[in-house]
Amino acid sequence: MLFQDSLGAPSAISVSALSLYLKELLDTNDILQNIWVHGEVSNCKTYPSGHCYFTLKEGDAQLSCVFFKQARLRTAAPTLRDGMALAVNGRVAFYERDGKLQFYVDAVMQLGEGALFRRFEQMKARLEAEGLFDSERKRPLPQQPDIIGIVTSLQAAALRDMLRTLRNRYPLAQVILAPAQVQGADAPASIATALDLLNEHGEADVIIVGRGGGSIEELWAFNEEVVARAIARSRIPVISGVGHETDFTIADFVADFRASTPTAAAMAAVPDIADWQFELQEKQQLLTELIMEHIEDRQALLAHALRDLQHVSPQSIIAQRRQQIDECTERLQTHMQHSISLRAERLRGVSLQLHSLSPLLTIARGYAVVRQQRDEAVVTSTRQVQPGDIITIQVQDGQIAAQVQDSLEKI
Structure with a gap:
């Protein structure tokens, strides 16, 4: 509706005012508040809330419909889907927010299948029969x-x-x-x-x-x-x-x-x-673990082989022989030291024995040893010297040279 002010200029009403006017116009029409409409269901969607929204079509005309959950449950309505032919009962109203007419459904009556749905089923049956x-x-899809x-x-x-x-x-x-x-x-x-x-x-x-x-x-x-x-x-x-x-x-x-x-x-x-990257990371980790396990196995085998090689190595044999030589040397030194000690003890005993028999002991008691000077032969008899012979007389603290004047035989 347009109005003119005193100067003849048109004045416009607001969108809200026009929407309210249309809503009141539809709400006060007795025919539109309780009417049956038939058509084919299209673009049907039922939301988690239980409310169902669909379009009722016939020819080139269409009508937006809302079937709330409470009305659906109250009337035990069938599940709606595209292609169904329905007669719906309800009221026409103006939805101000979207600025469109909507049909609020209170009850439905299924009339069968719509023309599009029948055409769909006929086409489907014929092509299916052809294989x-x-x-x-059907061919498999390429992987890559x-x-x-x-x-x-x-x-x-x-x-x-x-x-x-x-x-x-x-x-x-x-x-x-x-x-x-x-x-x-x-x-x-x-x-x-x-x-x-x-x-x-x-x-x-x-x-x-x-x-x-x-x-x-x-x-x-x-x-x-x-x-x-x-x-x-x-x-x-x-x-x-x-x-x-x-x-x-x-x-x-x-x-x-x-x-x-x-x-x-x-x-x-x-x-x-991303799956490839994840699988690659898994395979990389597995490969790393296998490589480390392989390296550890080879290290163990290498250590075992080194031990076996050391057992048969010339160096090992030489080391063993050197150790044996050291042990033999030590035993020989011990044996020699024992033998030397034993010989020393024996020598000391013989020395003591010789010392006890030494003429020096006799000389120390006042006796003397007489020798020929010329050959140092010990004179034990008067018959061994002649007057004029030079003799040496060994006493405790030295020797005395003397000349034989005469010899006296033992009486």
Whole structure:
């Protein structure tokens, strides 16, 4: 509503005032406070709080719906999922914070499956019957790819997430991007063409095809047959990473590996270099321990060999012989000293005996020894000398020279 002031200039009301006006307008409409609406469930999410949020679609129209936990439990409502055809009862209100109409659901009635869900099931059954989902045709992913092919939109946040994940986990890999539309009428052909181009290029070791989360309509391009057959004829292994963990598409069933999200697809495509680093550290530690153990074993063997070598070494033998010589020398010295001591004692005894028989002792008692001067023969008889002979007379303190004048025979 616009008003004019006295000067004719328009004056505007605030957003809060307009929001309040719309809310009161809807809240006071009896028809909109208790109404049944039917359509197909899309973009259904149930949070840990138990509240369920979904979009009810029919044709080109859609209505945001909220089904609170209390209402779900009170009515024993079935678990909602994308593709269900429902009739919902509740009221229409204006959610001021987000500035949008919302339908607050009080009760639901399942009408069957929606058109998109039936189409999905029919496509799935037909392609499965052809063998496109068989596990035998799925190829293993390369362990260490050099080149990663990516099929997604250039503007997609999922692309940035995948590139960041690849760079952090495995910076050795290169990336080839094949841009494609991932939503809208032209998306299926665009995705299939991008897949074919990567195969013609031929350098990629693995291909990631996908996009971020969205409603069943936004993800529908990955349910089209042209995309499924492009994945099936790819000579390069294909990883699908479409939407969130609860989202399943035909592309997921045909792909060689299904990842729950684009980020999970990037993680599945390459190894984590951090794991390699951890394993390398473990192997380095183990190798160090084995080397130290080997060195200790060799040191023990070397010590044992040195001991054996010392036993047979000439130096050892020489040392032993030297020790034996020293021992023999010591024994010989001991024996000689004992023998010398014994001989000395014997000599001392003989000396004493000779001393006792020595003529000097006799001389000391007043006797003398008479010798011929000419030959020092001892004179024991008068007949041995003649007058005029020179003789020596040995007494205790020296000798006396004398001349024989006469000799007297013993009477």
